[in-house]
Amino acid sequence: MSISSRFAVGIHILTLIEFNKEGVTSSEFLASSVNTNPAVIRKLMGMLKKAGLIEVHPGIAGAKLAKELSDITLFDVYKAVNVVQEKELFSIHESPHPDCPVGRNIQNTIEPLFAAAQFAMEKVLRNVTLEDVVKDIATKENIC
Amino acid sequence: MSISSRFAVGIHILTLIEFNKEGVTSSEFLASSVNTNPAVIRKLMGMLKKAGLIEVHPGIAGAKLAKELSDITLFDVYKAVNVVQEKELFSIHESPHPDCPVGRNIQNTIEPLFAAAQFAMEKVLRNVTLEDVVKDIATKENIC
């Protein structure tokens, strides 16, 4: 099991829009860098647009960031591309037997524990911005 | 996307072994409480056994805990049932374009961020023991 690479690709898209901000960042351009199909990129662009992270218009080539780099966290991207639903990082088996003391309580007992674990993971994502990602790549480029 | 319910079922199994420690906890008994097939339970029992969490023997009915309740964390169960591999909670797209500054760096930049998020989630699991789960259920039973 793994969380969909839509998340990583979403970050890639936003980062590249920033790096190419003087130029035109079309779905084809993005697809070439990500190494996938333009239609895949357009679908993701739709999600990022819906989440208010980018501006993109039918018939007009290129996407632009809709917010400041420092105002976009990885959590924003994570939510935008819809990879994990609220309280659903972990799945819990359905319909355990109600006549068993464990069966009738296990879901209620486990759920808050799973939610806490998921929340801790998401908190890390909230504390990283796209600015951090862009700066890290810029640093790596200057060194190499 | 969701982490397999094997994790939740694994917790269920261990918890029920404890609740039924005076009796014989067979795969059929467990399957009835979990509401699944005995073969599914046996496969999970094999994983829990391999991880040293339970003792179970071919031909002999019933499983027993191999460690103290307070010595088994949810993380132990999580690793035992093999739901998420190390550094693979998030997947990263392969083969981004090396001629692009973003494409050639994005993986190295994102990987530690994803690893940190995964680690934070796992840390929560490390801090909860089966004893906590059993006590919580026992409390709920006494109240209701």
Added chain:
DNA sequence: ATTACATGTAATCGATATTGTTACAGGTAA
């Protein structure tokens, strides 16, 4: 030794999610 019953394990199936691909509708500007 035979019988009854347990665990161990492999094969298979249906359901679902993911990723890539193709195709085309609709918008924009030269």
Added chain:
DNA sequence: TTACCTGTAACAATATCGATTACATGTAAT
């Protein structure tokens, strides 16, 4: 009108999950 872009639907290939069936193997009681 033409060229090119985004938006979106349909479909295939692949992978994983959970359930199911079947059977080999091990144990203990008769």
